[in-house]
Amino acid sequence: MNLLKYLIVGFVFGIVLTKSEAVSWYRIYEMFQFESFHMYGIIMTAVITGLIGIQLIKKYNVKDVKGLPIVIQDKEKGTFRYWIGGLFFGLGWAMVGACPGPIFILLGSGFLSVGLILIGALLGTFLYGVFKDDLPH
Numbered sequence: 001m002n003l004l005k006y007l008i009v010g011f012v013f014g015i016v017l018t019k020s021e022a023v024s025w026y027r028i029y030e031m032f033q034f035e036s037f038h039m040y041g042i043i044m045t046a047v048i049t050g051l052i053g054i055q056l057i058k059k060y061n062v063k064d065v066k067g068l069p070i071v072i073q074d075k076e077k078g079t080f081r082y083w084i085g086g087l088f089f090g091l092g093w094a095m096v097g098a099c100p101g102p103i104f105i106l107l108g109s110g111f112l113s114v115g116l117i118l119i120g121a122l123l124g125t126f127l128y129g130v131f132k133d134d135l136p137h
Contacts, residue, residue, distance in 0.1 A: 014105045023105050025097035032094045081137055092124070 021027045022042050031039035056062070057070050064070055093099045096117045098106060103121060106114040128135075 013101070014108065017102060017105055018109070023098065023102035023109075028093070028097045078137075092121075096120075 017023050020042055022039065027036070027039055030036035054072060058072065062070050089099070098114065098117060100121060103114055103118050107118065
């Protein structure tokens, strides 16, 4: 029963992304061609919502469902790895027209060819796990 709430949130998230056209290959193409503000508006809304949410958690010492305080760890210093990670993420997003969230939404919508993208994303994640100790962090 506890997992049901996560399933419901996932469905709502999928519906919101679909209705906002955030899973549309055309909208993603427009974004990477700098032809439309649509996707940038969605991303900025998400960033601002997250920023406000984190600040409220810190200010009011919000507790999790088990009653324990939510502790948000500070990020390690260093920007090189974030630039490289962002570059790979952005290149993958631009090449296939979907980031990780919409992959599942597109699969659920019946676009079975997106299964290949999911396999590639999982393979990339696996390879990172294999080689992460040898990569500069």
